[in-house]
Structures are given as structure tokens and as C-alpha cells.
Amino acid sequence: MKSKMLIVLTAGLLIGAQETNQNPAIKEVRQAIGVLNDAFTKRDADAIRKLMIDEHLSITPYYGGLVTKADQLKALPDLQLIDYVAGELKVTMLTDDAALVTYPLTQNGKFKQRALPIKNYASAVWIKRNGKWLEASYQETPLSGD
Numbered sequence: 001m002k003s004k005m006l007i008v009l010t011a012g013l014l015i016g017a018q019e020t021n022q023n024p025a026i027k028e029v030r031q032a033i034g035v036l037n038d039a040f041t042k043r044d045a046d047a048i049r050k051l052m053i054d055e056h057l058s059i060t061p062y063y064g065g066l067v068t069k070a071d072q073l074k075a076l077p078d079l080q081l082i083d084y085v086a087g088e089l090k091v092t093m094l095t096d097d098a099a100l101v102t103y104p105l106t107q108n109g110k111f112k113q114r115a116l117p118i119k120n121y122a123s124a125v126w127i128k129r130n131g132k133w134l135e136a137s138y139q140e141t142p143l144s145g146d
Contacts, residue, residue, distance in 0.1 A: 025133075026091045029099045029126050032133040033089065041081045045073050052135045053127065060140040062111040081109040086122070097128040105140065117142035 032051060039047035049069075056069035063075070087104035094100055105120040117140075124138045 023093065025093060025096070025099065025128070029091050029101060029133050030089055032126065033086075033101055033124065033135070036135055037084055037086060040079070041084050043076050043079065045076055048073065048076070053129065056136060056138075058138040060138075061142050062114065062116055075111075078112045079109070080111075081107060081116075083108040094125075099126045099133075100124075101126060104143075119143040 035047065036051040038044075039051065052069050052072075054069060056072075057066055058068075058072055059066050063071075067075070083106070085106045087106070089101055089103045092100045092102075100123065102121070102123045105122045106118060107116050107120065108118065109116045120140045120142050122138070122140050125136045126133050127136045128134075
């Protein structure tokens with residue numbers, strides 16, 4: 001009896017996980033974060049502006065502290081991303097209109113002529129406003145071994 005119960009529970013979890021992966025919101029968030037990451041690599045201020053909320057906050061080792069969207073756009077000429085390779089994205093829906101995205105990150109570049117940490121772990125909160133997914137916050141944490 002216990003083994004049958006375990007099989008049913010496992011099957012239910014697997015079906016639930018598949019349904020979550022097919023959630024249209026998750027696909028939309030994945031697409032939006034890819035566009036935003038590309039915009040930073042290309043230093044496309046207009047695209048960045050459109051994909052982040054005005055109250056956006058970011059913290060990375062190279063900014064030297066908490067920065068706003070306006071700060072990031074102002075510092076964009078100082079950021080040179082040669083490569084920004086996001087690993088497997090994990091998108092966790094917090095509500096219908098909010099998602100947490102986490103992923104390993106490998107990057108190559110400079111900020112104000114100082115090398116960026118190569119191996120990092122990134123997390124971002126995305127919210128849906130007026131039918132569009134926008135990044136609300138972003139954090140990069142360097143991993144040891146650089």
C-alpha cells in the first residue's frame with residue numbers, strides 16, 4: 001500500500017513539474033531576460049530602459065554598491081561585456097505577476113577598465129506590469145575560484 005501511495009505521489013509531482021514548465025508566464029520571463037541580457041551586452045540603453053521598472057535596483061561586485069536604473073544607464077558606457085553566458089535558468093513563479101529567476105553566470109568583460117568576476121550566480125525578480133514582464137531587481141554574486 002505504501003509503495004502504491006509513493007508511486008501516485010511521485011507521478012503527481014512529475015505531472016505538476018511538467019505543467020509548471022509549460023506555464024506561458026515562465027516562457028515569457030525566459031524570453032524577456034534573454035532580451036535584457038543581450039541589451040546589456042550591446043549597451044542598448046533604450047532596450048534596457050523598456051525592460052526594467054523605474055524603481056529597479058541592482059547590486060553587483062563591480063558597481064560597488066546598490067544602484068538604481070538611472071545609475072546603471074548612466075554607467076552603461078563604462079560597462080564592456082564581451083561574453084555574458086547564462087546557465088540554466090530556474091524560474092519560480094511567486095504569484096501570477098511575479099517571478100524569481102536564478103542562474104549560474106559566466107561572463108567576460110570590464111567595468112571602468114577593471115575585469116568583471118568570471119563565475120557568478122545571478123538572481124532577479126521580474127514583475128508583470130501592463131501585460132509586460134519587467135525586471136524589478138538584479139543581483140550578481142561572484143563564486144570562488146576566479
